[in-house]
Amino acid sequence: MKIDNKQSVQRSLLIFILILSGSFAMLLIAFIFQVHLGKVMVTSLSLIFLSLWKISSLKMIRIDFSGEIVSIKYSHPFISGPKVSLELPLAKIESCNVDKGFLNYFLCVNVKGKKIKSFYYHLGTLSSEEFRLLSVFITNINRLSKDIDSSFL
Structure with missing residues (x-):
């Protein structure tokens, strides 16, 4: 009998990679258009840090x-x-x-x-x-x- 959590880990990995890429895109757009750089930067960097931490702990x-x-x-x-x-x-x-x-x-x-x-x-x-x-x-x-x-x- 075998039990594994491979599917749920892959699903979580996909979600965190999407959050990571969305955060990078949000940061890039904020730099290009110079829109509310402080709030966007804090939010994006927090999401990037959280996603990288969760990916490393999977x-x-x-x-x-x-x-x-x-x-x-x-x-x-x-x-x-x-x-x-x-x-x-x-x-x-x-x-x-x-x-x-x-x-x-x-x-x-x-x-x-x-x-x-x-x-x-x-x-x-x-x-x-x-x-x-x-x-x-x-x-x-x-x-x-x-x-x-x-x-x-």
Whole structure:
């Protein structure tokens, strides 16, 4: 089973690139026609800074579950190839959940060891379909993880 947020990240990237190009166009027009240069410059530069910051913070995440191994991979939209962030057997997972922040979602994975370690992954904004798929995935991971624990007892 694979879950990724590639489509929503690409959609967000397109929106921020449009905002970025619109801000540059607004700045260029203001310089050419010398119209309210102060207000336009502050607005345009703020939008440019915000767009560049959001583009730099975009991350595509892919979660793969192939029977016994759970793999979480990250990548930036402009960098090819995902970077493996976490890859471990299902038996090592204590629990998994999705936390909702102010505007974003976060994936929390608790891993068993000598002591429990928590890994947090910024998922960004998720569509309702992506959130539903992720919730089903996490429910299955938690259920299978508990089943494996009870089979060892």
